Amino acid sequence: ADKSDRGLDRKMDHLVCFMGGLLALGAYTDPQGLASSRAQRDLKAGRALTYTCYQMYARATTGLSPEFVRFAVDENNDFVSGNSNYLLRPEAVESFFVLHHLTGDPVYREWGWEVFCAIERFCRTEIAYGQLGNVEDPFRVPENKMESFFLAETLKYLYLLFDPDTEIDLLNKHVFNTEAHPLRILPLLDAVQK
Numbered sequence: 001a002d003k004s005d006r007g008l009d010r011k012m013d014h015l016v017c018f019m020g021g022l023l024a025l026g027a028y029t030d031p032q033g034l035a036s037s038r039a040q041r042d043l044k045a046g047r048a049l050t051y052t053c054y055q056m057y058a059r060a061t062t063g064l065s066p067e068f069v070r071f072a073v074d075e076n077n078d079f080v081s082g083n084s085n086y087l088l089r090p091e092a093v094e095s096f097f098v099l100h101h102l103t104g105d106p107v108y109r110e111w112g113w114e115v116f117c118a119i120e121r122f123c124r125t126e127i128a129y130g131q132l133g134n135v136e137d138p139f140r141v142p143e144n145k146m147e148s149f150f151l152a153e154t155l156k157y158l159y160l161l162f163d164p165d166t167e168i169d170l171l172n173k174h175v176f177n178t179e180a181h182p183l184r185i186l187p188l189l190d191a192v193q194k
Contacts, residue, residue, distance in 0.1 A: 010071040011082050012052070017091035020050030021098030028102050028171060050099055053092040054111045055079075060135040063118030065092060086132040088123065088146060090153035090180065097157045101170055112161045119154075153180040 002009040023046030030039035056065040056079075066081035093112055100108035123129045123142045129150060130142030157180060160166055168174050174182045 011068050012056075012071065012079075013068040014053070014056065014065050014087075014089050015091055017050070017053035017056075017089075018094050020046040020048075020053060020095035022046070022095075023049065024095075024099050024102050025170065046095070047099065050092070050095040050108075053095060057092065057111075057115055057118065062086070062122045062132065062135050062138050063114055064122060064132055064135045065089070066135050081135065084134040084136055086123070086135050088119070088129060088131050088150040088154055090149055090157055093154055093157040093161065094180070097161045098170065100161055101168070109161055112158055116158050149179070156180045 001011060023042045027039040027043035027046065028034055030036055030042070032038060034040075034043075053065070056069055057063055060066060060081065064086040067083040067085045067087060068081075069079040070082045071079045093115055096108040096112045096115075099105065100112075119129065122132055122138065122140075125142055125144070129146050131145050131147075132140055132142055134140050160168060168182055170176075173185060175185060176182055
């Protein structure tokens, strides 16, 4: 939500969708343990937030998320699209990957597959992929614009989500930087170099 002198704007940007995975990582690494009430609260919140992000995709005509949604519009709609652009963002699939990796719940792969199929159907161009100007218009042609984060993050997280042989270990061996590059945790890197 955004607060201004006009009041509270009950909206959620797609950019917030990374938070579901972050909350899950916090739960699994909580000093009090995963069974603690705090860790369980954070895991539940992370799953719920990620479900909301999935719904941002699932409820759009194209299966692609708008840039943001507004909540509590009326008694029939808990949210509606606030900006209908889809910019090929990675944050939701990042959380799908993290939650699947940590919990093993196959629903996150199912959601990731739906997103991937929608990207293939509505964003693919002759030579690459392009952002979509309106997620409610299935006849809209993708724009000739693809941000670097699409290749560096969105497709990488989707690949890792479906890779059964991944060596990525989010809890013991790896951390991701902001462009989704997996890096070895420093003490492990030091041990390898000795």
